Amino acid sequence: MKRNYDTKLLDKILTKTHNLYTNKQCVSIGADIIVGFPGETEIDFLETLNRVEKYGITKLHVFPFSDHHKGETIPASSYPNQVPQSTKQARVRELITKGDEIREKFITANKGISHQILIEEQRNGKRRGWTENYIQVELEGEYKKGEIVSYIL
Numbered sequence: 001m002k003r004n005y006d007t008k009l010l011d012k013i014l015t016k017t018h019n020l021y022t023n024k025q026c027v028s029i030g031a032d033i034i035v036g037f038p039g040e041t042e043i044d045f046l047e048t049l050n051r052v053e054k055y056g057i058t059k060l061h062v063f064p065f066s067d068h069h070k071g072e073t074i075p076a077s078s079y080p081n082q083v084p085q086s087t088k089q090a091r092v093r094e095l096i097t098k099g100d101e102i103r104e105k106f107i108t109a110n111k112g113i114s115h116q117i118l119i120e121e122q123r124n125g126k127r128r129g130w131t132e133n134y135i136q137v138e139l140e141g142e143y144k145k146g147e148i149v150s151y152i153l
Contacts, residue, residue, distance in 0.1 A: 036088030
């Protein structure tokens with residue numbers, strides 16, 4: 001995809017990030033992943049899937065490669081070895097499922113730990129916010145939007 005990095009650099013950065021801990025809290029790692037880029041093999045896809053698991057990527061945005069037939073010119077649309085749509089969709093589902101499993105383990109690992117919650121939404125007597133490591137929490141109580149509160153998951 002002509003990115004200015006390779007898997008070696010990506011592994012180095014992900015290793016450092018994955019190993020960061022603050023107050024016994026794991027760091028949440030998010031990633032946007034395109035599957036089915038022309039030429040992507042089953043082995044390529046499995047390497048991506050393995051990296052997601054190895055580094056505990058907790059927040060995934062997964063989408064299939066699209067050549068945007070809306071007047072835009074995407075050079076990769078003319079590349080050889082286009083991946084069939086059915087394969088792309090299956091890979092998207094598999095990655096999302098793996099990401100959901102990892103996210104649930106991440107949330108479970110954070111249970112019993114005190115977090116700072118940024119309150120971002122008030123609705124129907126409940127407040128929603130995010131921990132500093134990107135876990136959404138719903139609280140009852142009188143908190144104001146923008147307030148930061150301590151909370152044990």
